[in-house]
Amino acid sequence: MSPDWEAIRRRIDERGFAVAPAMLDAGTCAAIAAGYADDGLYRSRVVMRRHSFGEGEYKYFSYPLPAPVQRLRESVYPELAPLANLWAERLGWDSRFPAAHADYLEQCHAAGQTRPTPLVLSYGPGDYNRLHQDLYGDLHFPVQMAVLLTDPAEFEGGEFVLTETQARKQNRAEVISLRQGDAVLFAVNQRPVASKNGYSRVTMRHGVSTVRSGHRRTLGVIFHDAR
Ligand SMILES: O=C(O)CCC(=O)C(=O)O
Ligand SMILES: [Fe+2]
Numbered sequence: 001m002s003p004d005w006e007a008i009r010r011r012i013d014e015r016g017f018a019v020a021p022a023m024l025d026a027g028t029c030a031a032i033a034a035g036y037a038d039d040g041l042y043r044s045r046v047v048m049r050r051h052s053f054g055e056g057e058y059k060y061f062s063y064p065l066p067a068p069v070q071r072l073r074e075s076v077y078p079e080l081a082p083l084a085n086l087w088a089e090r091l092g093w094d095s096r097f098p099a100a101h102a103d104y105l106e107q108c109h110a111a112g113q114t115r116p117t118p119l120v121l122s123y124g125p126g127d128y129n130r131l132h133q134d135l136y137g138d139l140h141f142p143v144q145m146a147v148l149l150t151d152p153a154e155f156e157g158g159e160f161v162l163t164e165t166q167a168r169k170q171n172r173a174e175v176i177s178l179r180q181g182d183a184v185l186f187a188v189n190q191r192p193v194a195s196k197n198g199y200s201r202v203t204m205r206h207g208v209s210t211v212r213s214g215h216r217r218t219l220g221v222i223f224h225d226a227r
Contacts, residue, residue, distance in 0.1 A: 005079040008185065012083060012143060016204050017162055017176065017186035023076075024147055024181045024219075028068050033149040033217040036120050041066060043115065048129065054207070056127035058220075060119045069118050072147075073221050077101035080143045080185070080223070087142050090192035090199040097141065101223065104141065108225040113137040117222035120149070121208075123158055124215050129208035131163055133189050136226035145185050145221040146206075148178040155214030160184055165203045166193070175209070188222075 003020045011018035024032070035041055042059035049055055061069060077100075084097045098104050108114070117136060121129065134144060146160065160176040176184050186206055192199035208216075 009079070009083045012080075012185055012187070013086070013191075015174075016164055016191050016202065017174065017184060019176065019178065020076075020145075020183045020185060021179070022181050023072065023145075023183040024068065024149075026151075026180055029147070029149040029181050029219075032066065032068065032120065032219055035066065036122055036217060048127075052130070053132065054127065054129040056121065056123040056129065056211075058119050058121040060226075061116050063116050065116060065118055069219065069221070072145075072219075073118060073223065074101045076145060076183075076185075076221070077104065077141075077223050080141075084142050087192055091190065091201065095139075104223065105225060108137075108139050111137065111139050113139055113225040113227050115226040117220075117224065117226050119220045119222075121218045121220060122215070123155075123208065123211045123217070125211055125213055127158075127216075128210040131161070131205040131207040133205055134220070134222050135189060136222070136224060139224050140188055141223035142188050142191065143185055144188050144223065145183045147183045147219040147221070148180055149217040149219055150215065151180045152178065155211055155216045157210050157212035158214075158216040159209045161207050161209055162186055163205050165205075167200065183221075 008018045043062040045059045081097045162174045187204040190201045
C-alpha cells in the first residue's frame with residue numbers, strides 16, 4: 001500500500017510533521033540496523049558526547065548508498081518537492097527544488113555539498129539526542145525523514161521529539177510514536193505559517209528523549225548533501 005502523499009503533504013504543511021506508516025518492512029529495517037556493524041558501508045562515525053550532541057552514536061553512509069536507502073531517498077523526494085516549493089515561495093527564497101532528487105543533488109554538489117547525509121543512529125540505555133537541526137551548508141531541502149528501525153517493544157523511552165518556536169509564543173513540543181518501519185517526515189529548519197500579513201516563520205528542532213532500557217536504531221534520510 002502506498003502512502004497518501006496528498007494527505008501527508010497537507011499534514012506537514014499544517015503542523016510541520018507527519019507520520020508515513022510502513023515505509024520499510026521489518027526485514028529491511030532489521031538488515032539496515034544490523035548493517036550498523038559494517039564500517040565499510042559508512043564514511044564516518046560520530047560519538048555524540050564528543051560534540052555535546054547527546055549520548056549515543058551515529059554513522060553516515062558512503063556513496064553508493066545501500067539499495068533500500070537509495071530507493072527510499074529518491075522515491076520520497078519527488079513527493080515532498082511540491083511542498084518544498086510552496087514553502088520556498090512563502091518564505092521568500094529565491095531557489096526552487098527540481099522534481100527529481102538526482103537533479104537536486106547536482107545543485108548540492110555544484111555548491112560544494114558533496115558528502116552523503118543519510119545515517120543510522122544507535123542508542124542504548126541512557127542515550128538521547130539533543131534538539132537540533134540537520135543543516136550542512138548553504139543549501140538545504142526543508143523536509144527530512146527518520147525511520148524507526150527497531151521494534152518499539154525492544155526499548156523504553158527513546159521517543160522522537162519535535163519542538164516549534166514562533167515569535168511571541170512559548171515553545172510547543174510533540175512526541176511522535178512510531179512503529180518499526182514507520183517514517184516521521186518533519187521540517188528541517190523553518191516552515192511558514194499564515195499570519196496577518198502573509199506568512200511568518202516557525203523554527204523547528206528535533207531530538208530523541210532518553211532511552212530508559214533496550215536499544216533503538218533509526219535511519220535518518222536528509223535530502224541535501226553535506227559540505
Ligand atoms: O534517532 C532519531 O529518531 C533522530 C534521528 C535524527 O536526528 C535524524 O535522523 O536526523
Ligand atoms: Fe537529526
